[in-house]
Each structure stands twice: as structure tokens, then as C-alpha cells.
Amino acid sequence: MTAKNKLGTESYKGVRDFFPEDMRVRNYMFRTIRETVESFGFEEYDASILEPAELYESKTSQEIVNEQTYTFTDRGDRRVTLRPEMTPTVARMVASGRRELGFPLRWYSIPNLFRYERPQRGRLREHYQLNADIFGSNSIEADIEIISLAHKILTNFGAQESDFEIRINNRGALKNALMQNMNDEEAEMELSKMDKGNSELSVKIETSEETRSIIEALKERGISNVRFDQTLVRGFSYYTGTILEVFDTNPDNNRSLFGGGRYDNLTTLFDDEQIPAVGFGMGDVTLRDFLETHGLLPEIFRDPKVFIGTVDIKPKDAQDIAENLRANNIPAEINITDKKIGDQIKLAEKHAATHMIVLGAEELKNEKFTIKNLDTREEQEFSFGAISEQVAFILK
């Protein structure tokens, strides 16, 4: 093969490669999200990124299908879309399983989503998004729990209440106010204009009783950075009640982080039974920006891992030591190169090892070796058999 027909090593435009150092950050973020969401009793679900195109062609999101989705025709002449959002998929699944699933359901997923847009800062063609929803409850307790969960995720990342603000409104109340002067269709168009900041109307609405109760209940639970915002609209017309949007309060990054709301009619796309729902979506790119802006990403994401360097011995001579560590849930990477020990240390560091053991003929003969902490440079000698002491040193 000649140089001129070599392939480029770039990914497809607008998507990301996750090298191990990127993956450690992503895993840290997803792990924190998962632990928080599961602590509230949410159960994880997932689906394929491939969906029948019709799922996005209802009135609620036609604009997106036509202009921004990846939609193509498969070899069997079916029109397929790479999901641009998870809500239609989860509504489909909930409608499909409604006889067996016990409502209310608390469900979450961290799907990857696709939109065809010109790549630009923070606007990728593929991103990940936590979706957390409660299905089958009309109660404001569900709204309260969803907002509490959004709050808890950010505070579990170490955010202070002063770092962000939760704004809430009620899209149903807003639409009702508009419909005093116009019909349903005109009201939806006006809401869409308001969302884009293009409305010339100045609608004054009072805090609805429901919104007031939600804010009070949140304050009782110790959540005080929440306020009514009558200008809040949210893009999707499927929202029917409470809507929420979380904003970064940092003056350099003052923008919407994520949002959600109540959508009580979406499952009627599939059958006549209405299943009320409330939830939110939180994208990974915006979240990472927020965490970086506020200094909340830990510098080091490494879990314990031992690199076993070898000098003039065979990898198999390190096997028992490695397997003892592995049996105690400590990853152990054995050198299989002829590199000098200095280069093996560099390798250990590149591979995110936290500790190093060097084995040579001397160590094998005496059945003793030293474990070195690669961060603190602290080291300690252990006999081959003192496994629990080795583990304790590594985990401390």
C-alpha cells in the first residue's frame, strides 16, 4: 500500500474518540450520576439507537426529523432514524409494557443521541444524556422528586447551591393564559416564539398554586436555589405542566445546563391510555463544562492498579503475585517487554498504574519485594505470602 492511499485516523466529523484518559473522566461522571439516580430507586433501561423514523414524525417533533436527524432507508426499504432524543423511545417502551410494569415507574438511562448539525463548541453530532423519568404519577410528589434528583446529582459532584439555579414554570398554566386571547394552534406558535426569544407579547402570569407548592416542598427539603421563572418555556411542545431548567450561575458560563418537565400525553401516540410522566435530560458535554468551570472535576481519576515490572525474569514468574492481587480486586499489569526498568516505570505511569512492584532474580530468591506508591513515592517491603498486608498498603 502506498502512502497516498493511506486512510486518515480522524473520527467521523462531530463525534468523539474516547481514549483511556477520556474514558476515565466519562466513567467518573457516569458513575456519580448512576449512583445518585439509583440511590433514589430508579431502575436502568436501554434501547437501540435505531428507531423507526415514524416515531419522530408526530406533530411534537416534526421539525427535528426534517432538518436535524440522521434518517435513512435500510436495505429492506424501512426508514430508520438514529435517535435524536430518548423520550419517544422510553414512551414507546412504557406503553408497550404497561400491563406488566408497576406504576409509578422510576426509570433512567444514559443513551447516546444523534443530531445532524454543523459541529461547533459544545454542539456535537453525538452526545450522551442522562434521562430520568417517573411514569404513572399525576402527583406533584413526582415533580418534587425529579427536581430533588437533579439538585442531588449536582451536589453529589460537589457543587454548592450558589453554583447553579433551578428555574421552574408551568407550561400548562402559561398556555392557558395565552389561550384567553387565541386558539390552541396560535398559542403553541406563540410559545415556540417565546422559547426562541422572538415573542412580542408580554404575558404576565402568576405563580400557579401547583408551582408554589412545589417550591415550598423543595425548600422544606433543604433545596433553596429554586425559583419561579415566568419566561421559561422549553422547546418541546409535549410538555404539559411543570417545566424546569437548571442554569449555571457563574457569570462566565451563565447558561442553561439542562432541563425537563411534565409530559402527560406522550404515550397516547401508541394507545388511548394516558400515562402521566415527568423527567429531565442532562447532557454530558454541558455537564462536563459546568464541572470544569467550577473546579469540580477531580484531577486524578485512577483506581488502584499495580504495574509489575520485571528484570531478567519471565512474565510467568510474576503470575502468582498478579493473581493474588487480582483475586483481591486489585488490577495487576505484568510487563511483557524487554524494556529497561526506567522505561517500564514510564509505561506504568502512562497506563494509569498507581503502584509498582519490580521483580528480579533477587526478589524471586528471597521471596520478598517492594511496593511503591507512584504518587507519594512511599514504598514498603512485603514477603510474597503477605497478601492482605500488600492489599492494605495499596488500598490505604
Added chain:
Amino acid sequence: MTAKNKLGTESYKGVRDFFPEDMRVRNYMFRTIRETVESFGFEEYDASILEPAELYESKTSQEIVNEQTYTFTDRGDRRVTLRPEMTPTVARMVASGRRELGFPLRWYSIPNLFRYERPQRGRLREHYQLNADIFGSNSIEADIEIISLAHKILTNFGAQESDFEIRINNRGALKNALMQNMNDEEAEMELSKMDKGNSELSVKIETSEETRSIIEALKERGISNVRFDQTLVRGFSYYTGTILEVFDTNPDNNRSLFGGGRYDNLTTLFDDEQIPAVGFGMGDVTLRDFLETHGLLPEIFRDPKVFIGTVDIKPKDAQDIAENLRANNIPAEINITDKKIGDQIKLAEKHAATHMIVLGAEELKNEKFTIKNLDTREEQEFSFGAISEQVAFILK
């Protein structure tokens, strides 16, 4: 909306919805795989499912691109493929990062892969596949480690050596034997026929010295269900040396489970530097079949989770108890319905709770409640403040 224009709730053909009960099985499987692979020091990477179509159009896999991939043209007139396998992607990433990454690399990922085929038993259009590879080592130590890892994953699931067999061959040696009587192109065609069982040739090859050393080294490490199989070929022509395939030994399910091998030339698609590599891919559908056939899937996949039932009190009265449990890493789901307690118990069971607390006016007054284990029916009374005792009862 009238009944006749309702959407169906089925997923796109040939892909799967993962309801929470399916997700728990998938998470159990992936967790076991991850823990094993990471214990060997492998680092996780990932990439988008979208790749430039050219990546699959080299000689090595043209057949697949033409007949079996999802390939389409995006709105910017670029040809895009949903990745049908991970190896070209990881070769691309390794070639791209080769100046910074320290070789040898141990990398893994569990990507979802796409193939357009008529859906049939065990042949889905989307499946997940562990990919574990060592890059940058010519040593047979890398081959040995890859085979040891494949073996360890199955035994960590509880498989016995008698449940499966690892067959190995050397595709390079096989091809050299053929090339005594034909040219390169004819040899590749013959290998392809052999792979499909259509060859009329009877090629006798001896175990190469390399293969013999690998088998001996594995036996020294206690791996005895491995044997030389001169009929083994593997489909992909990019394999250059050792090839391996793992077979189920159960007479009712006697078939290939997964495989892999050494491919030393793949990064030369991108530049002139050859980076040797060896690895394997293990699909989730076949693995699950194997585990089920051998009774290795645990019946219950639930992690501890408490459902807090409420009788004539508000959800917020259960808040402190829930938050104490959550702070100790025990998920707690609070009832937000008006359901009777019998129905709340059913809900707890549907939502995979392992324990139940029932709170009413009496419990609030006395600051005492009972925790019931929903499997064993064992119960014990605790005071509100005895948090570590509550946690101990739940985790025991």
C-alpha cells in the same frame, strides 16, 4: 388522534429493548467481564458508532461493507457506516495516538455493533461485543495473556474447564503451507473456502513451534482445555499469526462461542508503521446462551434496595430515613401513591426491591420501624437513629 393512526410499540426489527429486568442481566454480564478484564490491567476506550465508510472498504473487509453494513450518505454528502466490528476503529485510534501511547497497550471496550441481516435466532442486527486487545507486542507472551484472559472470563462466570474448549492454530503457518503450491491470492481464496467448509484440499500442517510453546505455557498456568486445531481458519483475512476460537462442549450447544487472533498489519492502513496486535471479541448474545445452557446465570440479579411504603403519611415524612440509607449507598424508593399496603408490596417486588419498610403514624410517633427482607421474609425492628444497624441488616 384516532386509533388507526396510533404508532406501534415494537422496536426497529432485529434490535432489542432492554427493560429493567433485561438490563439487570446485561449489567451483571458486563460487570463480570469488566472486572476480569480490568484485573489484567486493561484500560477502557470507546468511540462513536459512526465511522467514515472508507474505514471498511480496504481489501480486508470489502465483502462486509457491500452486503452487510448499514452505510448511508449524510446531509454533507459523506458516506457513513454504523460500525460492524470494532477492530478497524481501535486500529485507527491506536495509529492516531501512537506517539503518546506507551506500548504495549492493553485496551478493551464493549461496543454495540451493527450488521444488516435477516433477523434470526442469535443473529441480531445490533449486538454488544467485548473487544480486548494487546497492541505493540510481537511476543508470544501477548498471545498467552489474551488466551488466559478469555479463559478467565468464562471461569469467573463459574464455567468449568469441561464446559468449553479453546482451539488454536496459526493462520500464518497455514497460509505458508498453502503457498507451497499456490500464490498469495489463491491461498487467501482457499483459506476463505476452508473457513466456510467448502475446501476440497486436505492440507496437513504440523503444530508450529510457536503454537506448541503457547499451549505449553498455558498448561503451566493451569489452563488445560486448550488444543491445536489445524482446521481452524477464522473469517477475517487480517489475521497473520495465532488464531483462537472457543467452543461450547455441551452436545446440545456444540458451537463456536467467540474467537480472535493476531493481526500485525492492520495499522498499516493508516501509516507505514506496523503495530503488532492480538485480541479477541466476545458477543453478548452467544455468551448469554452459553451461560444459560450451563446454568451459570444467577436467578436473581438484584442489588440491595429498600422500598419505603407509606400508610396515611406524606412522602416527605419518609425523607430522612431514605436519605440516611442513600448516604450509606443503599438505594431507597419512597412510595408516592395512595395504594393500599398490599399493592405497595407488589410494587416493591416489581421494582426489584430486596427490603421493605412500612411507615405509618404509629412508626413516626414511636420513631421505630421494621425492615423486612422480601426474599427470606426475615424482619427486624430498628429505631430511626440506628442507621449502621439498619445498614448491616440490609447488607448481610
